[in-house]
Amino acid sequence: xxxxxxxxxxxxxxxxxxxxxxxxxxxxxxxxxxxxxxxxxxxxxxxxxxxxxxxxxxxxxxxxxxxxxxxxxxxxxxxxxxxxxxxxxxxxxxxxxxxxxxxxxxxxxxxxxxxxxxxxxxxxxxxxxxxxxxxxxxxxxxxxxxxxxxxxxxxxxxxxxxxxxxxxxxxxxxxxxxxxxxxxxxxxxxxxxxxxxxxxxxxxxxxxxxxxxxxxxxxxxxxxxxxxxxxxxxxxxxxxxxxxxxxxxxxxxxxxxxxxxxxxxxxxxxxxxxxxxxxxxxxxxxxxxxxxxxxxxxxxxxxxxxxxxxxxxxxxxxxxxxxxxxxxxxxxxxxxxxxxxxxxxxxxxxxxx
Amino acid sequence: xxxxxxxxxxxxxxxxxxxxxxxxxxxxxxxxxxxxxxxxxxxxxxxxxxxxxxxxxxxxxxxxxxxxxxxxxxxxxxxxxxxxxxxxxxxxxxxxxxxxxxxxxxxxxxxxxxxxxxxxxxxxxxxxxxxxxxxxxxxxxxxxxxxxxxxxxxxxxxxxxxxxxxxxxxxxxxxxxxxxxxxxxxxxxxxxxxxxxxxxxxxxxxxxxxxxxxxxxxxxxxxxxxxxxxxxxxxxxxxxxxxxxxxxxxxxxxxxxxxxxxxxxxxxxxxxxxxxxxxxxxxxxxxxxxxxxxxxxxxxxx
Amino acid sequence: xxxxxxxxxxxxxxxxxxxxxxxxxxxxxxxxxxxxxxxxxxxxxxxxxxxxxxxxxxxxxxxxxxxxxxxxxxxxxxxxxxxxxxxxxxxxxxxxxxxxxxxxxxxxxxxxxxxxxxxxxxxxxxxxxxxxxxxxxxxxxxxxxxxxxxxxxxxxxxxxxxxxxxxxxxxxxxxxxxxxxxxxxxxxxxxxxxxxxxxxxxxxxxxxxxxxxxxxxxxxxxxxxxxxxxxxxxxxxxxxxxxxxxxxxxxxxxxxxxxxxx
Numbered sequence: 001x002x003x004x005x006x007x008x009x010x011x012x013x014x015x016x017x018x019x020x021x022x023x024x025x026x027x028x029x030x031x032x033x034x035x036x037x038x039x040x041x042x043x044x045x046x047x048x049x050x051x052x053x054x055x056x057x058x059x060x061x062x063x064x065x066x067x068x069x070x071x072x073x074x075x076x077x078x079x080x081x082x083x084x085x086x087x088x089x090x091x092x093x094x095x096x097x098x099x100x101x102x103x104x105x106x107x108x109x110x111x112x113x114x115x116x117x118x119x120x121x122x123x124x125x126x127x128x129x130x131x132x133x134x135x136x137x138x139x140x141x142x143x144x145x146x147x148x149x150x151x152x153x154x155x156x157x158x159x160x161x162x163x164x165x166x167x168x169x170x171x172x173x174x175x176x177x178x179x180x181x182x183x184x185x186x187x188x189x190x191x192x193x194x195x196x197x198x199x200x201x202x203x204x205x206x207x208x209x210x211x212x213x214x215x216x217x218x219x220x221x222x223x224x225x226x227x228x229x230x231x232x233x234x235x236x237x238x239x240x241x242x243x244x245x246x247x248x249x250x251x252x253x254x255x256x257x258x259x260x261x262x263x264x265x266x267x268x269x270x271x272x273x274x275x276x277x278x279x280x281x282x283x284x285x286x287x288x289x290x291x292x293x294x295x296x297x298x299x300x301x302x303x304x305x306x307x308x309x310x311x312x313x314x315x316x317x318x319x320x321x322x323x324x325x326x327x328x329x330x331x332x333x334x335x336x337x338x339x340x341x342x343x344x345x346x347x348x349x350x351x352x353x
Numbered sequence: 354x355x356x357x358x359x360x361x362x363x364x365x366x367x368x369x370x371x372x373x374x375x376x377x378x379x380x381x382x383x384x385x386x387x388x389x390x391x392x393x394x395x396x397x398x399x400x401x402x403x404x405x406x407x408x409x410x411x412x413x414x415x416x417x418x419x420x421x422x423x424x425x426x427x428x429x430x431x432x433x434x435x436x437x438x439x440x441x442x443x444x445x446x447x448x449x450x451x452x453x454x455x456x457x458x459x460x461x462x463x464x465x466x467x468x469x470x471x472x473x474x475x476x477x478x479x480x481x482x483x484x485x486x487x488x489x490x491x492x493x494x495x496x497x498x499x500x501x502x503x504x505x506x507x508x509x510x511x512x513x514x515x516x517x518x519x520x521x522x523x524x525x526x527x528x529x530x531x532x533x534x535x536x537x538x539x540x541x542x543x544x545x546x547x548x549x550x551x552x553x554x555x556x557x558x559x560x561x562x563x564x565x566x567x568x569x570x571x572x573x574x575x576x577x578x579x580x581x582x583x584x585x586x587x588x589x590x591x592x593x594x595x596x597x598x599x600x601x602x603x604x605x606x607x608x609x610x611x612x613x614x615x616x617x618x619x620x621x622x623x624x625x626x627x628x629x630x631x632x633x634x635x636x637x638x639x640x641x642x643x644x645x646x647x648x649x650x651x652x653x654x655x
Numbered sequence: 656x657x658x659x660x661x662x663x664x665x666x667x668x669x670x671x672x673x674x675x676x677x678x679x680x681x682x683x684x685x686x687x688x689x690x691x692x693x694x695x696x697x698x699x700x701x702x703x704x705x706x707x708x709x710x711x712x713x714x715x716x717x718x719x720x721x722x723x724x725x726x727x728x729x730x731x732x733x734x735x736x737x738x739x740x741x742x743x744x745x746x747x748x749x750x751x752x753x754x755x756x757x758x759x760x761x762x763x764x765x766x767x768x769x770x771x772x773x774x775x776x777x778x779x780x781x782x783x784x785x786x787x788x789x790x791x792x793x794x795x796x797x798x799x800x801x802x803x804x805x806x807x808x809x810x811x812x813x814x815x816x817x818x819x820x821x822x823x824x825x826x827x828x829x830x831x832x833x834x835x836x837x838x839x840x841x842x843x844x845x846x847x848x849x850x851x852x853x854x855x856x857x858x859x860x861x862x863x864x865x866x867x868x869x870x871x872x873x874x875x876x877x878x879x880x881x882x883x884x885x886x887x888x889x890x891x892x893x894x895x896x897x898x899x900x901x902x903x904x905x906x907x908x909x910x911x912x913x914x915x916x917x
Contacts, residue, residue: 385732386750393793397764454664470901473900477852480871481856481878485889489680592859592875628764
């Protein structure tokens with residue numbers, strides 16, 4: 001049996017269904033992200049694992065033990081909150097020691113463990129500071145150390161980085177991942193930031209309106225989204241409506257241009273049917289470099305520098321779409337208003353449900 | 354602090370630049386206020402203060418201060434302090450529990466807002482009408498007294514209860530102390546964040562441990578502030594006491610009241626010393642409060 | 656979870672019982688002025704008792720004048736301190752909160768001793784007595800008034816507002832009465848109703864300075880010898896306080912809407 005199993009869990013608040021039939025098995029040492037827009041129920045799932053909410057139906061099983069009705073203070077599950085939730089009346093060291101102190105662990109063991117954790121989160125010199133004297137990033141590190149101090153069976157993180165600056169977000173993100181690998185701890189991580197989820201997780205659970213949309217590795221989620229919601233929520237995506245010409249060959253028509261798709265889902269469609277297709281911007285390239293299955297004529301509408309990437313907005317008939325290309329000093333960019341030939345492989349053209 | 358200083362500086366710049374008179378001009382704007390305070394607060398207080406240290410012919414003496422330490426007067430202070438401490442403590446504790454219960458998520462909104470409004474009314478409903486309402490309730494012919502005697506056979510007064518005594522007065526004082534506590538402590542309780550409680554639970558703390566290590570320490574400055582307010586509220590209470598007991602209970606306010614009506618002590622200067630003593634008690638309580646507050650807020654100041 | 660709910664309801668029910676029992680008992684008593692049946696006789700007696708209404712009218716007048724004098728004194732002072740002399744603020748605050756430490760009975764004692772003889776014989780005339788009472792009430796309610804106005808001015812950031820008005824060419828009168836005061840309206844109204852509630856029920860200062868001319872001492876006197884009428888009067892004065900508090904709530908709620916986020 002898996003380390004943690006959420007068995008068909010659902011949660012209703014009055015008439016509102018927050019989580020519906022949530023089923024997930026998590027292996028020991030896995031880093032799982034729950035990803036979705038706000039209000040999709042991801043935090044409710046986390047709070048049910050922590051014990052702050054009781055599931056309306058379903059069971060939660062941790063290491064073979066049904067913990068559905070175990071009170072939160074007996075679960076030994078660590079949690080890090082979005083707002084840090086440090087105790088303002090305690091120093092950093094006292095905050096970290098709190099879990100051990102209420103467990104009445106011997107004083108010398110508490111001191112050793114606090115030292116160890118302060119070193120782990122690089123805050124040795126802040127031991128006697130109070131939370132209000134720390135920056136947001138430092139506060140969240142203390143919160144992480146505090147949650148780890150009790151040697152939790154499972155670590156829950158509820159949007160831990162969303163209150164921080166962009167730069168700190170990225171460094172702390174990799175620190176969290178490094179600590180998780182070092183300790184081999186199982187982590188459930190809630191976020192609405194797809195980039196964060198893609199970069200940090202072993203597996204991602206994409207949620208929408210209380211239900212699971214797709215579960216998979218970052219690679220699977222990004223490259224093979226199973227629903228249009230996942231495709232559009234994770235990463236940048238061009239979508240357009242097209243007409244099926246030949247389902248067996250994968251031939252489509254988009255604004256007068258012919259397009260080949262390798263999507264196996266297309267076989268089930270009938271000629272003349274309208275489908276929604278999607279192409280990631282980075283899968284499109286200028287035809288000069290290398291010719292692929294599809295070749296399209298498009299007009300350059302706008303060019304945006306995004307640092308490492310240059311994003312070009314193109315118009316094909318009435319359809320606007322984006323193309324991303326890596327930036328380099330020798331890049332020969334087309335001029336705005338000119339017509340260019342772009343190309344993409346037939347594997348890049350996905351048909352969404 | 355910094356921003357305050359800066360805005361003060363820019364405030365001075367904004368107006369007509371009169372650098373050499375700036376200091377004087379700043380004071381000019383508060384002169385009416387200071388004059389009023391001087392005439393109607395400082396001067397009367399000073400009069401009592403000076404009078405406390407004079408004999409009937411105006412010579413300096415400590416005799417009045419010494420006379421405060423006679424048994425009757427000491428007992429008046431002592432009863433006043435005890436009743437104030439007791440009702441501040443009981444009102445504080447019960448008021449805290451009531452406020453906490455009212456703010457709980459499970460309490461219906463209409464009940465919460467109705468009771469909070471009621472607390473606003475009750476905390477201002479002190480004095481004569483309050484005393485009368487309690488006489489109609491717990492007096493010898495009061496509704497509760499009669500009902501208990503006739504329906505249950507329980508005679509409060511035979512059991513030793515007396516509305517016109519220390520305990521009776523305390524129960525009556527609680528009627529404005531309790532709601533005042535609810536009003537004063539409500540914002541502080543609302544300031545307790547749910548995440549603190551959840552984080553504590555998550556780390557294995559029982560509800561009691563949460564309150565002991567986190568809830569109470571965070572609320573302590575507000576609790577102390579509320580209690581000192583309650584203490585002063587009861588300590589200075591005169592109307593409720595005089596209309597409930599008719600002056601039968603030996604409170605310091607009643608003693609002073611009698612002295613104002615007619616010189617019952619046969620020494621006006623001793624009367625001033627009585628009043629000075631009250632202010633001293635309040636000042637001591639305030640200083641104690643500041644010390645305790647500084648201690649309980651040390652985590653905010655560093 | 657359930658234990659906590661039970662605990663909360665215990666305190667709410669206890670509070671309700673304690674709060675409503677005295678009112679219920681008083682109301683019950685007030686209906687029994689006739690031996691044989693329930694009646695509104697006590698209320699009729701109260702309504703016909705002209706002394707009560709004269710005293711109430713007098714106290715309302717005193718209350719309004721207290722509010723007027725208080726505002727006239729405090730609004731310009733606090734405005735000045737916010738704008739020109741922030742370093743004087745601790746001093747103003749200290750004096751404004753001082754009445755918390757000086758009990759009403761001590762205050763009235765000092766006032767009477769100073770102002771009942773030369774060089775300030777205020778108590779020799781009616782007008783002088785009234786003024787002494789009003790001044791006493793202004794001191795008594797100063798902490799509330801100061802807090803309300805200071806909080807109001809902090810909330811609207813008077814310095815910036817004044818700057819904006821000045822840059823648009825407004826003079827001092829315009830700034831004070833058309834910019835600052837309208838923005839402080841809810842804070843001032845809230846404080847005004849609170850002051851009125853305090854003054855109408857006040858007994859200590861009134862009984863020593865003006866005696867039975869004021870409402871508080873009259874309630875006391877009615878209670879001394881006419882119990883049924885007194886019970887009706889208690890119910891009436893409770894309702895009066897309730898109305899004033901409801902008005903404060905109403906003003907405060909409107910203030911939330913009109914002041915918006917800070």
